[in-house]
Amino acid sequence: MSNTLFISLAVLGILGGVLAVVLYFVAQKFKVEENPLIDEAEACLPGANCGGCGFAGCRALAEACVKQAAEKGNIDGLACPGTDMGKVAAVLGLTAAAFEPKIAVVRCNGSCQNSPSKVHYEGADICAFANTLYAGEGGCSKGCLGLGDCVKKCNFDAIHIDKETGLPVVDPDKCVGCGVCAKNCPRGIIEVRPRGKKDRRVFVCCVNTDKGALVVKNCSVGCIGCQKCLKECPFEAIEMRGNLAYIDPAKCKACGKCVEVCPRGSIHAINFPPRKPKTEDPKVLQGAEPVVKPQPKPEPVEAKTEVKPENTVKA
Amino acid sequence: MNPIKTFQKGGVHPEENKLSAHLPIQDFPMPKQIIVPLGQCLGAPAECIVKKGDRVLTGQLIGTAKGFVSANVHSPATGTVAKVDVVMDHTGYYKPAVFIDREDQDEWIEGYIDTDELITDIKLDSKQIIDKVKECGIVGMGGATFPTHVKLMVPEGKKAEYIIINAAECEPYLTCDFRLLLEKTQEFLVGVKILMKAVNTDKGIIGIEENKMEAIELLDKTINEHRDLYKGIEVQPLKTKYPQGGEKQLIKAVTGREVPSGKLPIETGCVVVNVASTYAIYEAVQKNKPLIERIVTVTGKSVKKPGNFRVRFGTPADLLIEAAGGLPEGITDVINGGPMMGKSVSVTNFPCIKGTSGILLMTLNEAQDRRQTNCIRCGRCAMACPMGLQPFLLHKLAKQNNFDETEKNHIMDCIECGSCEFTCPANIPLLDYIRYGKAKTGAIIRARNQK
């Protein structure tokens, strides 16, 4: 009996030893030399691999930072939208441009009340598909379809469909402004804008460029392009895009004057303390410093499904 | 009569419901104002060449084709252009359109031969025919609205052996092609001759499903009576099975040839043209009449007076519904086209255009319960797929946004016939997801090819 025990111990022990040696040499042979800075830089990043920086993941961004730092001595142009790159720069012994926190903004307020549904949709829960099928339950061909492509794509659980309004709502605590939702919105409703000082920001909550008469038909809060805000703005921060007002966050001083004059309530001011109960919506006040950053243009509405002629059945 | 043929792979057999098959075509009166959308074909919308206040004649060109797969648009009536604006199409999107205030009397453009007599003598040669087809804005009128002249231009090095006329009308409910075959038999057959001349072939095959026996017999008889005139034209009865009228399925059924994956039907030496388009080609070539009207079937089980109407483009669909006895109670689905491939409409006052083959009104009962349950992996969708795809798999991959795999699983071969979703016991919107996957995969492939 003890013999068996001894033999098994010996065989397994020798086997273990031999394999350990083999493993050692294999590990030596296939060793990948890597700059330890990459690990350190990666540790400063959120690690969500959201792709908002334009790289495949956080590690890829860290690698790019280290590479550019070695070649050019800076990390300009490389930025994680949700993190202060100063930390990464510090790891590499550099300084980075000031960090401007950003947030996704849903520019549609066509809720079930504001844009009552006229038809009933039944089908796949994909905005990109529904977009090819019809204008929307409320009839607005530019408004939110409410099927949640943005929700499905968010890596930070920061955007959800409000059951009552049927519109997506961004959770300001979780959103890092990576822009994945904006990229995946087939109607370009979501825009990534600077958060603004004290989280105060003013934006036009509509993307409908149609003529006012057509907008009014379907929605009680859509921008009709009356240009009142344009005339009111002391900083020339508002421009017209077709029949739609657009507030340039780079120029906007968040004074809130436009909010007051808008006859449709299309301009929203977020996180402003209520001043006077003059308007129904407590959303006016002065505020934040402008933040210098080029604005991403709203995504063009995605091309409709192209049906190849030869692939289509005819009756 | 030739023996009945069919395609083998997949297919389903929905209830036929050809409620309006016995009803003759009626001319539909035009309203005071007609709204002619400029985008009436698959490609880019036509470019408007008239302006407010212009007087246009019936058949006058008002929009010129822009791009390769685009087609001309002509005025369907005589009148004054009220405005050039946008109009809501059936999906609820706004599209450019010309509004015309109509005069009571039609005043035709120069060159139009106003006769009901049959003109059998084809004066034009191949090139002239194709030019005429292009000029008259003729598109595939089965629903896809692919410009016909593009199909007729056989590429270098290829030879068109057969003209195949798609008279299968495999969509349930629709009867417009069937009525046209019965009422305009001779004109239609001359149209086939014109097509054969256009692509320089002496073989023309008309594929008809066997549930339209009346039409098969009438065509056979007419061809036999005028042997010399219609030499080379054959009638091929097909089994009643959806999607018998799919271009690839039709070619397979009639000739036994398979269109290679990702290639055009001309690879097999076939050019497939729809019945209504063939008739339109007859009128264009022989009578110099541009495409300004078509037959529209208005139908549905609860519709009081279903019918087949000859409608000028730009007539709002709700007038047709009115003529068919008004909107019945409990209608939940209004469909532009047939029940298998047609499109849901958001508003009923959309103008009829070249691709409007039918207006179908359905109640919830007809459309069936759509409560979704889990996929039970029964594989019926794969059995029903006429293209040999695995819809359950494509659905899952599209849902996961795994577009590398969708491409490998031939998502681009999907003809969107809807057989899979029709047969699914779990009521999963398979085709919705496949269309989404197809659009995304197609975009990725195009982006890759451009590099």
Add this chain to the structure above:
Amino acid sequence: MNKYTISGSPHVHSTENTQKIMYRVILALVPALLVALYYFGWYALRLTIVSIAACMLTEWLIQKFLIKGPLTINDGSAALTGLLLAFNVPANLPIWMAIVGSIVAIGVGKMAFGGLGKNPFNPALVGRVFMLVSFPTAMTTWPQAQPIFEKGFFADAVTGPTPLGILKESGVGSLAETGDMQFLDMVLGNRGGAFGEVCAIALLLGAIYLLARRVIEFVTPLTILLTVFIFTGICHLVNPANFIAPWYHIVYGGLILGAFFMATDMVTTPMTIRGKILFGVGVGLITVVIRLWGAYPEGVSFAILIMNAFTPLINKAFKPYVFGVVKPSKK
């Protein structure tokens, strides 16, 4: 005015749905259940009711309190699992064991994977095999068939060997000696065994109904039966003294029940015809190997479970031929 529905085409659907499929299978099992009531009386009735109730209750509880998703208890799939589970166990099995088996079948075999359509293994067989390895004695003590008109509905069960058990224990010779194990009795169900499997005629009746309604395809059952027949036939020809004739193998044990009602379960079996053939051959071969050389007298459940595990691979390997794609071999 009612709102119009916007949906992608097609706008008409076939009248088939999951619920109908499930209830049709249950309906197809009714003849076998009636025969079982005739032979096993009260025990069969009791077990069937308990097992169906336990399965449905388990599914309902899990959906209501664990998953908190939609309740699909009415779709008939849990009831079907319960019925099949009952069909696969001895009629005189203690009730609590049947309940444990049902909980395992639904809880582990089905809901743990996400519910209907997502389970890789046939839930009823998972439950059955779990019971077989947990309660080997109870699960292999088979009551004998005793028609209720002779012994009464509530007659005590008399246990006895099953034909396959006799074969395993004592070989072909003893089976011939006992004499009462006649082929006709086997077909009619007058024998020992799990109460759903005994009557081949009643099962075939149900199978014909399912085939006619196109709920199941003939491919899988046919290949299973053919494989078993050919394999055991070869063995019989080689050595008739050791191996019994193939037609006995077809009607013995749960082969017919398994082939027509378990191996045709849509969720856990391949989708394409070629895949189904491979699946059927696999089930047949494994069944015969277990029956002839394995430790257990019966191997249908194990065979189907093993092949269930291969189903995803088979589905991947045997895809349908795509229209217009030239096969590489022809190039």
